Amino acid sequence: MVNRVFSPGSDYARMAESLFDELRAMSADVAGVSRPSYGEMETQVLAHLERVANSAGLASAYDGAGNLWMGAAGDTTGGERRIVSGSHADSVPRGGNFDGLAGIVAAILCAVRATRDAERPRLPVAALGLRGEESAWFGKAYLGSAALLGQLTEADLARGHRSTREPLSDYMRRAGVDPARCLGGKPMIDLSGVAAFLELHIEQGPMLEEAGRAVGVVTGIRGNFRYRQVRCIGEAGHSGTVPKRLRRDAVFAVSDLLSRIEEAWEEWLAAGEDLVVTSGMVHTNPDQDAPSIIAGEVGFSLEVRSQSMATLERFHRSILEECASLEQSRGVRFEFGERIDSPSAVMDSALSARMAKICRRREIPFIIMPSGAGHDAALFSNAGVPSGMVFVRNAFGSHNPQESMSIEDFLLAADVLYDCMLSI
Numbered sequence: 001m002v003n004r005v006f007s008p009g010s011d012y013a014r015m016a017e018s019l020f021d022e023l024r025a026m027s028a029d030v031a032g033v034s035r036p037s038y039g040e041m042e043t044q045v046l047a048h049l050e051r052v053a054n055s056a057g058l059a060s061a062y063d064g065a066g067n068l069w070m071g072a073a074g075d076t077t078g079g080e081r082r083i084v085s086g087s088h089a090d091s092v093p094r095g096g097n098f099d100g101l102a103g104i105v106a107a108i109l110c111a112v113r114a115t116r117d118a119e120r121p122r123l124p125v126a127a128l129g130l131r132g133e134e135s136a137w138f139g140k141a142y143l144g145s146a147a148l149l150g151q152l153t154e155a156d157l158a159r160g161h162r163s164t165r166e167p168l169s170d171y172m173r174r175a176g177v178d179p180a181r182c183l184g185g186k187p188m189i190d191l192s193g194v195a196a197f198l199e200l201h202i203e204q205g206p207m208l209e210e211a212g213r214a215v216g217v218v219t220g221i222r223g224n225f226r227y228r229q230v231r232c233i234g235e236a237g238h239s240g241t242v243p244k245r246l247r248r249d250a251v252f253a254v255s256d257l258l259s260r261i262e263e264a265w266e267e268w269l270a271a272g273e274d275l276v277v278t279s280g281m282v283h284t285n286p287d288q289d290a291p292s293i294i295a296g297e298v299g300f301s302l303e304v305r306s307q308s309m310a311t312l313e314r315f316h317r318s319i320l321e322e323c324a325s326l327e328q329s330r331g332v333r334f335e336f337g338e339r340i341d342s343p344s345a346v347m348d349s350a351l352s353a354r355m356a357k358i359c360r361r362r363e364i365p366f367i368i369m370p371s372g373a374g375h376d377a378a379l380f381s382n383a384g385v386p387s388g389m390v391f392v393r394n395a396f397g398s399h400n401p402q403e404s405m406s407i408e409d410f411l412l413a414a415d416v417l418y419d420c421m422l423s424i
């Protein structure tokens with residue numbers, strides 16, 4: 001085995017472990033951790049990361065969107081050409097401790113190492129703690145990185161919080177961010193100064209576990225379109241008296257639609273398309289439903305992901321066609337509401353090739369894989385910054401308290417991250 005960069009038992013390993021433990025305790029919820037986007041806890045998590053980074057000798061600064069930058073350079077958000085690495089500080093409600101946080105901790109380790117070692121990256125390393133990546137809080141993902149990259153809109157700032165309904169702009173103000181500054185329409189930093197954006201993240205699916213490999217080198221990130229609340233409107237009626245031909249049953253219409261979508265999905269997969277489809281919420285109106293009532297309305301969510309934006313658009317059209325046909329045959333009406341899009345992204349092939357080469361040289365068991373989940377690296381890549389991602393094996397899925405990453409796997413992936421920085 002080649003010499004480790006971050007050996008188990010080293011000061012770096014202890015620093016990572018204590019950060020994970022401290023932040024887990026700080027943001028503990030009834031189960032798992034809760035770090036709401038642009039919320040008080042997210043601010044506290046960033047402040048703690050900043051204190052630890054400062055005591056390890058790094059300077060720090062917040063950008064106009066409230067994201068935390070840490071590095072050797074005095075002005076870490078400044079124009080000096082550099083490597084940027086990081087991930088997000090927020091979590092889903094009652095989520096896992098490592099989602100996002102692992103990437104910030106790994107970046108801090110690398111940034112500290114880059115100030116101490118004889119062998120260090122040719123470019124300065126900035127560690128970045130991003131805000132607001134999870135769509136669970138305001139219904140839209142990548143808020144912190146979108147603001148940083150000049151992509152936030154008025155409509156985004158007006159988005160309501162999942163429980164308080166207060167707009168994002170109020171939360172931003174309380175987090176010390178001027179929302180007006182986030183609407184510049186252009187990046188808050190000079191992107192030509194970012195030589196690469198590198199993100200370490202836990203894998204949020206089962207592929208590394210299944211393959212028995214510690215590390216994943218990511219080739220691309222799936223994009224998606226999502227409808228949080230589609231309404232199928234039919235007509236309520238007595239379950240005993242209305243003959244079949246006169247019914248406008250919303251439940252049967254939605255079941256029919258979802259079966260047709262699943263059939264099409266199967267066909268598209270067989271044709272070699274990359275596609276995943278989820279309807280994670282389906283419900284009748286609890287104020288009106290009963291076993292003896294034909295459902296007059298069903299609400300459901302619809303989310304479709306693919307690495308290809310063209311596939312997403314074609315599948316979207318096919319769903320609308322099925323809806324139109326069901327409206328005719330079943331006498332119902334579909335109201336789709338707001339469509340939310342997240343772009344797909346391709347990782348820089350030179351960076352992923354280098355990461356794979358590093359794994360081979362270090363004899364780290366790895367696979368090359370796409371990311372089913374969205375990550376901040378997608379926005380950087382689409383903004384023209386060469387971007388790379390390394391995944392860490394994680395058992396029991398993600399966005400839940402059971403997610404589990406071993407510190408040993410984390411350190412192996414951090415080795416890949418640092419070696420990649422050395423190669424830039």
Ligand SMILES: [Zn+2]
Nearest residue numbers: 088099100133
């Ligand atoms: Zn994440």
